[in-house]
Amino acid sequence: MASHKEGTGYTTAVAVIGLGSMGFGMAKSMKRAGLEVVGYDITQSAVERFLAEGGRVAATLTDAVEGADIVVSVVVNAQQTEAVLFGPDGIARAMKPGSVFISSATMDPAIARSLAERFEALGLHYLDAPISGGAARAAKGELTIMASGSPEAFAAARPALDVMAARVYELGDAAGIGAAFKMINQLLAGVHIAAACEAISFAAKQGLDLQKVYEVITASAGNSWMFENRVPHVLAGDYTPLSAIEIFVKDLGIVQDMARAERYPVPLVAAALQMYLAASGAGMGRDDDSSLARLYAQLSGAKLPSKG
Template sequence: MSLNGENHDPRAAVIGLGSMGFGMAQSMARSGLEVVGYDITENAVARFLAEGGRAAQNLTDAVEGADIVVSVVVNAQQTEAVLFGPDGIARAMKPGSVFISSATMDPAVARSLAQRLEALGLHYLDAPISGGAARAAKGELTIMASGSPQAFAAARPALDAMAAKVYELGDVSGIGAAFKMINQLLAGVHIAAACEAISFAAKQGLDLQKVYEVITASAGNSWMFENRVPHVLAGDYTPLSAIEIFVKDLGIVQDMARAERYPVPLVAAALQMYLAASGAGMGRDDDSSLARLYAQLSGTTLPSKS
């Protein structure tokens, strides 16, 4: 049943059909929701259409009649543009519908966007995501959400379709964003540590496959070591999560910490490595490319793609 009581499945619009948004749209469609997608990139739209999806020509058309709008754009600036830019959807959305914001952003910005949208009689769910493209396609994401009870109720059909775990973290937007930034702090530092370690192992002339086997069975293991080091071993830096993501996210963490007068020296060190990798031309490559940067700085040879 839709939000207005009519007997049909809710209609959802997905803004952003990249690796995450595409999978999220697929998961909602499988669950029975009517899904319309939109992306500024023609290739993304073409891929969505080839898989049987329905695509809109512009943002306004995408949200027409939608009960749920899921925004899967890159950052706060793009989210604000989607809502309140020249072609923004805020005044085109259906009264009482919900905007689910999945972008990683400063909690203060999430609170501001929520207040502006709620002033128009719409709901805003602060709902950053974790899990990667594979889990998005399976409907197995982790969603760290905060918002009003009404926002959660309106978003429930989409949340159930997209996620294996939905953490309801509070009734104020910004809490979900803050949780995501703690996750990104750890993820960014752990990737940097994993890349430093595997490159140092290469410098020692160790068998890197054996290093991976031993460390993943030992106390020094981390989820990021286990997940990212295989990219290094394969010499394959096809972007599953790009360097630039952590340039952005660790930058946000550092800005938040500075505002609170809170020291984050590990974040600062890791951020410098991501910045260096980006400056060396690896910004759009996989974030495991930090290992390549360490190798370049130390004259170390890493495996090459076969």
Template sequence: MEGEVGMRVAVLGLGSMGAGMAASLRQTGHTVTGFDVVDASRNAFAAGGGTAATSAAEAAKGADAVVSVVVNASQTEALLFGEGGVAAAMQAGAVFVSCATMDPDAARSLAARLEASGQHYLDAPMSGGPARAATGELTVMASGSAAAFGQARPVLDAIAAKVYELGDAAGAGAAFKMINQLLAGVHIAAACEAISFAAKQGLDLKRVYEVITASAGNSWMFENRVPHVLDGDYAPKSAVEIFVKDLGIVQDMARRERFPVPVSAAALQMFLAAAGAGMGREDDASLARVYASLSGATLPKSDGTKE
């Protein structure tokens, strides 16, 4: 099946990212079966015309590629090797495309276990968000064997605008993603600190946004997240808990390497503060509300007033 279109693909995890990826795969001619442990996600996928399985193993049976869109290494391990795991259901030569953000050591361990059974493992964390997932324009940071890349190629072509091939073994893709997450988490924290500091000084926040996005202090995260603060809208497009997890992984990796990461450590404390204040499942721009609560700054509310 290597290199062909019209593959049989299982997508495991049908949240905002997985559902969009499944839609992109279907739109490019692949036969997609999806599964999610959340009934509502599975039902929404079926209502949209997808084929929903009753278990992960059922979805994976007979698939040429299994795309895993779960949160972390422990969920990936359980999906592969736990009770009813897909490793036992996958056919020989199929590829498991792991999109979770995880420690590179975990990716290497999972790959070794699966490859010992005759299947392929592609370490393929992604970046881009739900909108790009739905249009097949993600960025994928992938590493794995030539066989894994070959088997996964039609899937990658369907879900991504950019695929970076970063090494011939699992772990490199995960490491690249963690560098991205270090920067993303720090930039979100810095953006929220800056806009809250501006609010404390009584500045017009819309003008602050206009000026900074045209100046050297701008960042992609400032440009993307500060509008959430201006609108007082903290519905989760990317949740606080994601960076509690990812910056925690950065700290673990750095500790093993005896490498100092003080800036990302400070950012992690702000994400922890937001999660501890009950905002863990809300948008990561909620860090601005933590800064505001600590300082007495006033931020916009969703109704246009200030809080």
């Protein structure tokens, strides 16, 4: 595989499938580092945004992966990942020998293992590599990547991993391990967001100064990364989706399915999932996940700040 080495003239060719908030940032980071990046997305606005940054885009999936050493898939879920690989326009049979597919979608570990087995049977490499860190860190090349796969998959993916992430955790030699780590992260993230939204809305119901609540809690033992990150959205009354409610409808649903299969109780996940479902049902599914605070406010009559 070609590698990016200063002065050699060789540049890794990378295809990024999915140019949403995360994929766009990841593509931008790799392009900035000197990798040869081609993007693909079914949404015209995403394509235009990448073009405006000087990026190259492909008209079809198979065009995107032609000649690529690395394909980074940043789609929403397992179903989309399977369609990218094995659907009518799937890329599995279009990728060149020895290339690697980096799967960043959050999914059930069993599905990750199944996709990897089918893909690797074609003589290609599959790296199970879910991501964490948000769009801002993606754009800076500072993601956390929870990866598992064969040593060959890691070696083939290294040029992209090195410039997309501040931390790459190598968690095992088989697909599915990275996915399982990501689901533990999502369990905590989803519950912490729900707790943060419950707390700030309860503070509003008490008539407290919410800016002062934020100041005090972020300096106290009750703080969490999610409280510190999401409550400012509530204080600004701005629910522009940086991470949507529907993400946690999906992810906590996966956690609950995994737990049920293992006969493992997850009562906090179950309670949080019901709140995300209620927010989605109330029309907030595509809004920021801090919209749980709005749901609590609607249920209780608490008054939250308005935008502006």
